[in-house]
Amino acid sequence: MDSNYINSAKQQFLYYKMLGDKTMAQLGDEELLWQYNDASNSIAIMVKHLWGNMMSRWTDFLTTDGEKDFRKRDEEFESDLKTRAEIIAKWEEGWACLFEALDSINEENFDTTIYIRNQGHSIPEAINRQMMHYAYHVGQMVYLGRMLRGDNWQSLSIPKGDSKVYNAEKFAQEKGKRHFTDEYLK
DSSP: OOHHHHHHHHHHHHHHHHHHHHHHHHSOHHHHHOOSSTTSOOHHHHHHHHHHHHHHHHTTTTTSOSSOTTOOGGGGGSOOOOSHHHHHHHHHHHHHHHHHHHHTOOTTTTTOOEEETTEEEOHHHHHHHHHHHHHHHHHHHHHHHHHHHGGGOOOSSSOTTOHHHHHHHHHTSOOOOOOGGGGTOO
């Protein structure tokens, strides 16, 4: 088992969760529900979709297909979450399911084949598949949040115009092995 990979994956997932957390924290309740049009998704809808995917993929991760019978994917895109509390509850429940599943991976089960819609994946392949999916949607959430907040947006990475200062600080540090998310997940 490659514990470095599992630990790195956990760090990446924590980073994407943090991006979503900080995006939603900057938005008002109505902004979480805002949709450009009926064909687009609000942040609330994206959270509901991520929750449905996480609950399906990570529940009984090692023993059952990742596309569960209980999942109602089409309903994930219905706008029925109405409060910040409902949105945050789904968000937290989905991430908790994911991290519990990752914590269950060990030497004895690392070679388990993970199925998603009857397609076999190694554990790293299944993790990568979901990580990229979540990054895609969290990126949409951040972009939408940035558009909604305009000039009031607080950057979640290197603020515009600060690249030289940021890089100077990084290159002033001694070379060393560390995860890039460490500075964001303090």
